[in-house]
Every structure is written in structure tokens, then in C-alpha cells.
Amino acid sequence: MTLKLRLAHLYPKLMNIYGDRGNILCLERRCRERGIAFELTELGLGEKLKPKDYDLVFIGGAQDREQRRVAEDLAKVKGKAIREAAAKGVVILAVCGGYQLLGRHYRIAEGEELPGVGVFGLWTEHPGPGAKRFIGNVVVEWAGGTLVGFENHGGRTHLDAGVEPLGRVVAGFGNNGDDGGEGAVCGNAYGTYLHGSLLPKNPRFADHLIETALRRRYKYLEMAPLDDRVEEMAHAAAVRLATRRGIISV
Amino acid sequence: MRRIAAIAAAKAAAALSQRLKVGGGTALPGLLAERIDPDIVPEMARRLGQGSIIVTGTNGKTTTARLLRGIVRAAGLGVVANRAGSNLMRGIAAALAEAARLDGGFAGAKRRLGVFEVDEATVPEAARALKPRLVLFTNLFRDQLDRYGEVEHVAALWRDAVRQLDRSATVVLNADDPSIAGLAQVSPGPVLFYGVEDTSRGSGGLEHAADARWCPSCGSELAYSTVFYGHLGHWSCPTHCRVARPSASVVATRVELDAEGTSLAIALPGGEISAPLPLTGLYNAYNALAAVAAASALGFGTGAIARGLGSFTAAFGRQERMNVGGRRVQVILAKNPAGLNEVLRTITAGGADVDVALFLNDDIADGRDVSWIWDVDFDLLAGKARSLTVSGNRAWDMALRLKYAGLDSLSQVEEDAAAALRRALRATPEDGQLYVIPTYTAMLQVRELLARWARRPAFWEAEK
Structure with a gap:
């Protein structure tokens, strides 16, 4: 039987700012190399999401102006379906702006409150246009090793009591620059500020997502190892650069 | 006195920094001048007889x-200008101080025109200080999000700056870029548009890297009849708002490109030039x-x-050509x-067997975030590149990106810049052409090495 990963990419034209394309290319490549079929569906404004049609849902980052339009669409068109998908155990990966919008709410720099989907028990607030942005290389200690990436966000994210961060910050700012947490995990939903792109340089995390997504539908699943030498070199170089320079904010 | x-x-x-060969000698002099006299830029700019x-x-x-x-020089005027890349206030201050006499005046002040390239985020401050008679906007792409914040933030800064210009100031705008063309609405003075009309140079669809695909006025997705590159093209808003590319008065009616150069026919109000x-x-x-258009x-x-166009030679690191060890080397900043x-697209237009060296650094002047390489269509090199050398402190990020473009068997990582250049030169046949494509700080490094080697033929080989 041919296995198939069905990926829904939400708002690819609006939420695509920090090389989010790399995440899609990575999922596709790591499936195809293992003979797993890969089916990509792009869902833009106004298009409905059917929770049972997908194994993995990805939403990337955007600028505030785009985020406002997406928040509106999430409230009117897709939010309920995303909550249903999360409840069914569909894997969700939300990066940066997408992560913020899948929390309970996001108060943007101008004070306006954008409603969130509520997949993650957290809320985000931007302290105002003059506030320092959290910008720089990040290294996070995660259950499966280290994660490397780049963060660039004005919003500070605060997790509800009992919600687990994705990892602990080794270098960088993370959710709020304060509590040492980065990202969030709620069931099979993963949120993070890391881009760069996230998945190509973190192949183990990419495989974890693919495996978790497919386990729901396939009992017998073997994740054959891939030649990750270039990936590991890029990962190691990123760890080195981030920890040697420490936290630099521009 | 001050x-x-x-x-x-x-x-x-x-003089000191040039003697000591510390940088190009513009940051420190400019900072000093501004520190001692905070009004140096507005006061000196006022004395330029032809304005800025x-x-x-x-x-x-x-x-x-x-x-x-x-x-400007061909028109018989004198120029005061900042050096390439020194485009913050201190670069402008340094340029003015360097061109001035000690008493604060300029020789031949009546016929002097200030031509300043200005960093995107410095435009409001530079416009207040220089009171320019003309502001030229080329395009707005996502670039160094870590430094400028979001593209929309830069657009907002520009709108405010244009709104505050003098009524006599002309704004020259790229009609093919929706976010630039939109600045016309806030200009208190005259506006001149330029654009490309030769649609044979365009394609039908937007590439992945396209940014401003949204209507500047209503936010709907724009429709394009022709895309030239990025989000530049012939655009219109398909909804009720009917905003569209304005008609331009300075237009390229014919654009012919090849690997050696460009041939242009431009129609303007005073006639036509090729x-x-x-x-x-x-x-x-x-x-x-x-x-x-500005001229x-x-x-x-x-x-x-x-x-003036005929007198042009390429700027520092912008398609500069050198001859190194019998190879023609062209450095193109990216x-x-x-x-x-x-x-x-340009370097692969001539066919196969292209030799390329890519240098990716992540210093502040390069942009510390290298995510942008994932939005580049490196697939364009597939089947075209003969050798591919990868370097810079983010070389492995680039190598991984190239792997995703199916170029992993071809690309070779050499983190050290000199070693990488030597490898790239060796991989390029004698009399062949090597394209060196660096980010900003890598360009400074690469250019210095190449200049040294160009003066001493085969030096790069001796260092093997």
C-alpha cells in the first residue's frame, strides 16, 4: 500500500514571509524520498478546510496587515474546522504569525485585538510600535534534540498554566524573552517562532511531524533514514553561530 | 566656527582612515561631523546651488x-555624492564635508547638485535635512526584514516622507511597482512615472518571491497582464476600486538583453534615446x-x-568585471x-556551462536572517551550472538550499572565502567567465581578494 501525506497549506500567498516555502519543500522531499506520496492543497481566503481531508496543516508568518485579513478569515471561514482538526489529532505546524493567530488572541502594536483560533492555550501581545523586536538566531532544546532557527517578532506570547512550550531557549528570546520557553505544544499541534526555514535545518523535527501525522491513518509505518549530511552540517553551523555570538539584537 | x-x-x-586603510573612510568622518555640528547636513545642503x-x-x-x-556631469554640472553603500545620514554628512572648502562653502557652488543614494529607513530624516528638489523611488522588495521590520513599515515611512515634501519637489516613481506608484497619491508636488512598455520582456505569472501582489488601495489580489520581475509589471486591481498601473511618461519601448550588456530604447517627453x-x-x-526619468x-x-549613460562604468561590486588568472570574473551583489x-535568470540566459560562486554571509549589512534564500528559484541553475562553489559563514545554509534545487552533487562548500575563490577559479576554464555572487559583506571580502590577484597574475594559483 502506498502511504500518502495530505498537507493543507493555509494562506500561502498571504502568510509566506520568512522562507516558509522551505517548510513545504522539506515535507514534500522527506516524504517522496521514502516513497510516501505527497498531496499539497493550498487554501486561501474564503476557502473551506475539511478536517478529515488532511494529515497535516501548515500556517506560516506574515506582516501585520496580512495578519489582520487572515484573522478575519479564520474567524469566519476556517477557525472552527481547525479546532476540529486539532481535536481529531491532525498535526498542525504554525510558525510565527500563524502561531500567534492560533492562540486565543493577539493584541497588535496599535492596541487592536485580533481574535485567535484557540488551538493553543496562549495569548500574545505587542507592547507597542516603539518596543524592541525579538530578532536573531535561536537555539532551542526540544524533546528530540536541538532546534535551530531565526526569530523576528514584536509580539510577546504567554502560555496558559499547564501548556507546555515546544522547548527551552538555549540562545535567543523565545516566546516572551522572559520565561525561557519557546513555542507551544497542544496535542499534535506545534507552534513556534522559528523560521529560517524551520524544517530543512531540523530534519528530525520534520520527520517527527510526518510520522505523527501518518500514524493516525497507518499502523505499519517505517520511517527509513535519509542522507542528512548536508542538513546536519547546516544544523551544526547554525548552533555554532547562534551560541558563539550569543543574543544580539539589532 | 562649529x-x-x-x-x-x-x-x-x-584622510587618516584612508591612510590607515580602515574601511572606505566615510562612517567615522560623517559621525564626527554630525557630532560636532548636528546641523551640518541641512546647512551644507542649502549651499548647493542646484539643490539635492x-x-x-x-x-x-x-x-x-x-x-x-x-x-549630471554630462550636462555640465558638478556633483556632490555619497559613496556606494554609505547611505545613512553620516554618509551624506561625510560626502558634504569632503566636498566642501574649510570655510563651509563649495567651489563652484552655483553649479553643484547633490545626488545622494539613501537607505530606505533613512528617507524621512534625509528628506527633512536635504529638502530635495527631487526624490526617486526605484522599487520596494522584501529585504533584510531583520533590519527594516516589515515591507509595509518601509512603505509607511515613505508615505510620511513624501507627504512632508515641499510643493516644488518632484517625485519620480516606478509605475510598474504597485507600492511605489501608490506614493503619487500623497505627493504635494509634481509626479513623474517611468515604466517598461516592451512586453516581450515579460511573463504571465508572478514568481514565488513576489511581494506586493495586493492592491495598495483596497487590498484585493492584483491582476497582472505582464510580469517583468518580482512584482514589477503591468498591474491592475480587478475589483470595483479600479486602481491600475498609471501611464508613464518615460518608458522603455525596447529592452534587449544578453550576457554582455543591455540595449535600451527610451521614449521621453523631449524625444527618444537609445x-x-x-x-x-x-x-x-x-x-x-x-x-x-529623473534626468x-x-x-x-x-x-x-x-x-551620461554612455560614460557609465559599473559601480563597486555591482557587475564589476575583472580579469584574474586568465579568467573573466564578474562580481554581482545579491x-x-x-x-x-x-x-x-541573466547569467543562465546564454546557455549551459556557467561557473558560479555563491557567498552567503549573515552580518548586519547582509541581513542577519538568511531565510530569504528559500524564496529564490535556484532551480534556474539546474542543467546550466558547470561548477558551483558555496562559501560565506552561512555556506551550509546555502548548500542545503541548493540540495533542494537538485544541485547537491555539483555544489562544493568552502567556508573560507579565499579557498572558495581559488576553487571557483580553478573550475572555470581559461578565458572562461566566472560569476561571483556575494551578499554585501562577502562582496567587500571577495573584491579585495580579486583585486589583489588581478594585479598579480596567477597569484591565486601560487597560494594553492
Whole structure:
């Protein structure tokens, strides 16, 4: 039987700012190399999401102006379906702006409150246009090793009591620059500020997502190892650069 | 007194840093001059008899400003200009102090025109200080999000700056870029548009790196009848708002590109000119068009414009050509997806067997976030590249990106810049052409090595 990963990419034209394309290319490549079929569906404004049609849902980052339009669409068109998908155990990966919008709410720099989907028990607030942005290389200690990436966000994210961060910050700012947490995990939903792109340089995390997504539908699943030498070199170089320079904010 | 001290200090610092070969000698002199006399820029700019011009935008500032300076000189005027890349306030201050006499005046002040390339985020401050008679906007792409924040933030800064311009100031805008064209709405003074009309140069669809695909007025997705590169093209809003690319008065009616250069026919209110340029790529056709549009707005005749374009030689690191160890080496700065896509398209247009060296650094001047390489269409090199050398402190990020473009068996990582250049030169056949594509700080490094090797033939081989 041919296995198939069905990926829904939400708002690819609006939420695509920090090389989010790399995440899609990575999922596709790591499936195809293992003979797993890969089916990509792009869902833009106004298009409905059917929770049972997908194994993995990805939403990337955007600028505030785009985020406002997406928040509106999430409230009117897709939010309920995303909550249903999360409840069914569909894997969700939300990066940066997408992560913020899948929390309970996001108060943007101008004070306006954008409603969130509520997949993650957290809320985000931007302290105002003059506030320092959290910008720089990040290294996070995660259950499966280290994660490397780049963060660039004005919003500070605060997790509800009992919600687990994705990892602990080794270098960088993370959710709020304060509590040492980065990202969030709620069931099979993963949120993070890391881009760069996230998945190509973190192949183990990419495989974890693919495996978790497919386990729901396939009992017998073997994740054959891939030649990750270039990936590991890029990962190691990123760890080195981030920890040697420490936290630099521009 | 203060002014004299500021000018003297800047001149002394410039002389010293050049003697010691510390950088290009513009940051420190400019900082000193501004520290001693905070009003140095507005006060000195006031003494330029022909006023000042600001050239800004994501891509093309340096080349466009350089083209424009050539035209200004051909028109018989004197120029005061900042050096390539020194485009913050201190770079402008340094340029003014360097050009001034110690008493604060300029020799031949009546015929002097300031032509300043200005960093995107510095436009409001530079416009307040210089009170320019013309501001030229080239384009707005996503670039160094870590430094400027979001593209929308830069657009908002520009709108505020344009709104506050003097009523006599002309704004010269790229009609093909929706977010630039939209600045016309807030300009208190005259507006001149330029654009490409030769639709044979375009394609039907937007590439992945496209940014401003949303209507500047209502936010709907724009429709394009032709896309030239990035989000530049013939656009219109399909909804009720009916905003569309404005008609331009300075237009490229014919654009012919090859690996050696560009041939342009430009129609402008005063007639028509055709210009051969030693620059490749559609983005350079836009730079030339922008310079011609600004020159036309300043009232220069077609004769001076054609002569000025003809006098052009490439700017520092912008398609500069060198001869190193029997190979022709061309250095092309690349710093964002739209720019690099166009570079790749240009160097692969001539066919196969292309030798390339890519240098990716992540210092502040490069942009510390290298995510942008994932938005570049490196697939363009597949089947075209013969050798591919990868270097810079983010070499492995680039190598991984190239793996995703199916180029992993070809690309070779050499983190050390000198070792990488040597490898790339060896991989290039004698009399062949090597394209070196660095980010900004890598360009400084690469250029110094190449210049040294060019003076001493085969030096790079001796160091093996």
C-alpha cells in the first residue's frame, strides 16, 4: 500500500514571509524520498478546510496587515474546522504569525485585538510600535534534540498554566524573552517562532511531524533514514553561530 | 566656527582612515561631523546651488545614483555624492564635508547638485535635512526584514516622507511597482512615472518571491497582464476600486538583453534615446530608466542624457568585471530574492556551462536572517551550472538550499572565502567567465581578494 501525506497549506500567498516555502519543500522531499506520496492543497481566503481531508496543516508568518485579513478569515471561514482538526489529532505546524493567530488572541502594536483560533492555550501581545523586536538566531532544546532557527517578532506570547512550550531557549528570546520557553505544544499541534526555514535545518523535527501525522491513518509505518549530511552540517553551523555570538539584537 | 571644526574634523578623519586603510573612510568622518555640528547636513545642503536629489528603493540605489551622476556631469554640472553603500545620514554628512572648502562653502557652488543614494529607513530624516528638489523611488522588495521590520513599515515611512515634501519637489516613481506608484497619491508636488512598455520582456505569472501582489488601495489580489520581475509589471486591481498601473511618461519601448550588456530604447517627453549599457539583467534596464526619468524631470536634454549613460562604468561590486588568472570574473551583489532571481535568470540566459560562486554571509549589512534564500528559484541553475562553489559563514545554509534545487552533487562548500575563490577559479576554464555572487559583506571580502590577484597574475594559483 502506498502511504500518502495530505498537507493543507493555509494562506500561502498571504502568510509566506520568512522562507516558509522551505517548510513545504522539506515535507514534500522527506516524504517522496521514502516513497510516501505527497498531496499539497493550498487554501486561501474564503476557502473551506475539511478536517478529515488532511494529515497535516501548515500556517506560516506574515506582516501585520496580512495578519489582520487572515484573522478575519479564520474567524469566519476556517477557525472552527481547525479546532476540529486539532481535536481529531491532525498535526498542525504554525510558525510565527500563524502561531500567534492560533492562540486565543493577539493584541497588535496599535492596541487592536485580533481574535485567535484557540488551538493553543496562549495569548500574545505587542507592547507597542516603539518596543524592541525579538530578532536573531535561536537555539532551542526540544524533546528530540536541538532546534535551530531565526526569530523576528514584536509580539510577546504567554502560555496558559499547564501548556507546555515546544522547548527551552538555549540562545535567543523565545516566546516572551522572559520565561525561557519557546513555542507551544497542544496535542499534535506545534507552534513556534522559528523560521529560517524551520524544517530543512531540523530534519528530525520534520520527520517527527510526518510520522505523527501518518500514524493516525497507518499502523505499519517505517520511517527509513535519509542522507542528512548536508542538513546536519547546516544544523551544526547554525548552533555554532547562534551560541558563539550569543543574543544580539539589532 | 562649529561648522568649520566639523568639516576639518571630518576631512582629517577621512584622510587618516584612508591612510590607515580602515574601511572606505566615510562612517567615522560623517559621525564626527554630525557630532560636532548636528546641523551640518541641512546647512551644507542649502549651499548647493542646484539643490539635492534623493535616490532610494530596495534594489538599484547605487547603480541608479551612479548613472544619474554621469548624466549630471554630462550636462555640465558638478556633483556632490555619497559613496556606494554609505547611505545613512553620516554618509551624506561625510560626502558634504569632503566636498566642501574649510570655510563651509563649495567651489563652484552655483553649479553643484547633490545626488545622494539613501537607505530606505533613512528617507524621512534625509528628506527633512536635504529638502530635495527631487526624490526617486526605484522599487520596494522584501529585504533584510531583520533590519527594516516589515515591507509595509518601509512603505509607511515613505508615505510620511513624501507627504512632508515641499510643493516644488518632484517625485519620480516606478509605475510598474504597485507600492511605489501608490506614493503619487500623497505627493504635494509634481509626479513623474517611468515604466517598461516592451512586453516581450515579460511573463504571465508572478514568481514565488513576489511581494506586493495586493492592491495598495483596497487590498484585493492584483491582476497582472505582464510580469517583468518580482512584482514589477503591468498591474491592475480587478475589483470595483479600479486602481491600475498609471501611464508613464518615460518608458522603455525596447529592452534587449544578453550576457554582455543591455540595449535600451527610451521614449521621453523631449524625444527618444537609445542606450547601450555594459550592465546585464532587466533590473539594470530599470535602473537606467529610473536615472533617465529623473534626468528628464530635472530638465536635462536628450543629448546630455545619452552622453551620461554612455560614460557609465559599473559601480563597486555591482557587475564589476575583472580579469584574474586568465579568467573573466564578474562580481554581482545579491541581497534579496527578487534581485537574485533576476541575476540567475541573466547569467543562465546564454546557455549551459556557467561557473558560479555563491557567498552567503549573515552580518548586519547582509541581513542577519538568511531565510530569504528559500524564496529564490535556484532551480534556474539546474542543467546550466558547470561548477558551483558555496562559501560565506552561512555556506551550509546555502548548500542545503541548493540540495533542494537538485544541485547537491555539483555544489562544493568552502567556508573560507579565499579557498572558495581559488576553487571557483580553478573550475572555470581559461578565458572562461566566472560569476561571483556575494551578499554585501562577502562582496567587500571577495573584491579585495580579486583585486589583489588581478594585479598579480596567477597569484591565486601560487597560494594553492
